[in-house]
Amino acid sequence: MFRLEETIEDRVRARLIKYLGRDDTGVRKVVLKLFLEGGRYTTGDIYEYLHKKGFDVTYRGVSAMVGLMNTRLGILSIDVTGDHNIYLLKDDYRNVVDLVLENY
Numbered sequence: 486m487f488r489l490e491e492t493i494e495d496r497v498r499a500r501l502i503k504y505l506g507r508d509d510t511g512v513r514k515v516v517l518k519l520f521l522e523g524g525r526y527t528t529g530d531i532y533e534y535l536h537k538k539g540f541d542v543t544y545r546g547v548s549a550m551v552g553l554m555n556t557r558l559g560i561l562s563i564d565v566t567g568d569h570n571i572y573l574l575k576d577d578y579r580n581v582v583d584l585v586l587e588n589y
Contacts, residue, residue, distance in 0.1 A: 494581050500558050501585045512540050514589070516550065517582055520561070520574035527569040 501517075508514055512535060519526065519534060526534075532547040551572055555561040560578040564571040574582065 525573045
């Protein structure tokens with residue numbers, strides 16, 4: 486029997502769809518779109534951005550959300566050399582995130 490192998494991108498796509506399926510407020514989608522812009526962000530940067538967009542979020546909640554994106558989804562890269570962790574979207578997953586957001 487012939488079986489197609491699931492790629493890493495397929496697994497990330499499935500995780501992203503499931504992750505966004507639990508996004509009742511749209512905040513996760515907004516954060517993913519922010520990362521697609523290609524910047525490097527601290528938790529504080531993301532918190533400020535969301536606050537300006539009118540989301541009722543806490544700094545701690547944003548920290549947990551970004552941490553989950555990093556550990557569970559595996560789509561973020563983290564720089565821990567400075568005073569604050571700096572997150573950015575891994576180039577390898579940019580297209581997957583973009584396609585999921587387009588279709589979600």
